[in-house]
Amino acid sequence: MTTAPLTSLQAAIAAEAAAVAGTTGVHVELGPPARPEHGDLATPVAMTLARAAKRNPREIAEALAERLRARPDTAAALEAVEVAGPGFLNLRLAPAWVTDAVRTVAAAGPGFGRGGVARPERILLEFVSTNPTGPIHIGHARGAAYGDSVGRILSFVGHAVTREYYINDHGAQMELFAASVAARYAELVGAEPHMPEGGYPGEYVIGIARALREELGDAYDGRVSPPDAGTLELFGRRGGELMLDVIRGTLERFRVSYDEFFSERTLHQTGRVEAGVRRLVDSGDAYEADGAVWFRTTAYGDEKDRVLVRSGGGTTYLAADVAYHLDKAARMGDRMIDVLGADHHGYIGRLRAVLAAGGFDPDTLEVLIMQLVGLTESGEAKRMSKRAGTIVLLDDLIDDIGVDAARFFLVERSHDTAFELDLDLAREQSQENPVYYVQYAHARCCSILAKAAAEGVTRDPAAGPPQVLDPSERALALRLAEWPRTVADAAERRAPHRVVAYLKDLSRDLHAFYHRCRVVGEAREVQAFRMELTVATRDVVRCGLDLVGVTAPDRM
């Protein structure tokens, strides 16, 4: 990892601030001031220190300013250091510092900001994990775009991430699915269909039935009306596999990748669900009552105990999740992250109880809850029902607006905010979509560099810094310097929308720079600096877009 330009400046200020206050380990907030006329950077560190030091913040700020002016490296980096307001320190960067910073960014290329995390972790990231009873729809799509982006960002800053999909290929929903496939199969072979109550009416079930018929030939034609147990078992298992293939195809198309697909069915088959329940019973964390086996989750802060084995004999979803999460805990490394839909948030306490009962630190489980995506069409909320087959599929959304726009849209807002996606707007706006704004910034950089190449202009590392900088150059350079902190912040908060917001800001800075400054054909120092600025911007935009799974075309 390249040392980020702002990091060393920040460290120098922290050292001097500590000296002034007579303490150690001072954290320095260093960022753009609220108003541009206050300079390039500002820090409230003097005010932060004032309380503990019991001194006037302005007095501390003045002393700190003195030291920064006297210290050689900060004196060279800073053109002006001023105390303002209640004790802010406003900094103005010297052109040479700005030039060096941009050179550093450009030299690092698309890897600028990589590996910035202080303590790398091994993280098991689970997301989407829908049961294979139907295709991926808009509700899953947000979790897919979000989870994949978080994975990319965590990896980028230096964590070792394993991405996992938990296949819910067992249970009542799968049985309904198997029966639904059998009913469609019966239709295909001209037999009486037995569609179960609450079965899956979607068209795709016909496709699964057709594929099965092709695999099986006519061997099952007489066993589907009504289906026998063996038929249902096969149709559920094989139908689920075929459905999962469809899901994987959609995810791949959506540029979402996994390291592992973990089947719930195998947990049951290998007896690990039973073993998990037994383990809880043995440790006293589960007990029998009313003919059922209960998990004593109240011992871990839940409001009531939860059933693991029904009085009728079957295990619950939670029982499988006990086995699954104990398995994950054993192999996760340092941490596991579950990305779950909003309708599962009541589940968090139970999952933490699983870990605690298993002897693991429940804080190693992090549950990220996706709020819902609502759809509006023609100004009205679109009613969607999986069972009625009126759901909007991810494949359809991609056909409408493309992968780039869909992914950009879905991670543009914080994951804990419910938002409405207006389908009409999403369709009509495909030309006005913010994704084009950012992609255009990248294409524009490429265009400038193509022009430079055509004119025989190359990068010029030996050129000195320009005498003066245009405000748009300063703004763009500073924005680039902030990238490592932005991406580190996005990783820490699991917040890809911060990357998106940054890219929009960066693009705005680039476009403004473009309109005020020419690159090719300027005086040597100016042209050299602007070439670096253009290269650095191109690479950071490309990198940021890649972190949210969006392409960066050279031409549009």
Add this chain to the structure above:
RNA sequence: GCGCGCGUAGCUCAGUGGAUAGAGCGUUGGCCUCCGGAGCCAAAGGUCGCAGGUUCGAAUCCUGCCGCGCGUGCCA
């Protein structure tokens, strides 16, 4: 009832203790002899749900209330 999340510009949303709260879309008015106008510049638009509290400083933290969403299954 209880638990979690959310109330910020007309709309969609950023902003988890710092200065006069921001962006996009929409509205209004300017800018193409140019490395791409899928762009730029400017204007208008706010009791940050309400009321207290914590402190040098609160959209941000605490308490209460109001409103919206989700959850509160021997469903998954």
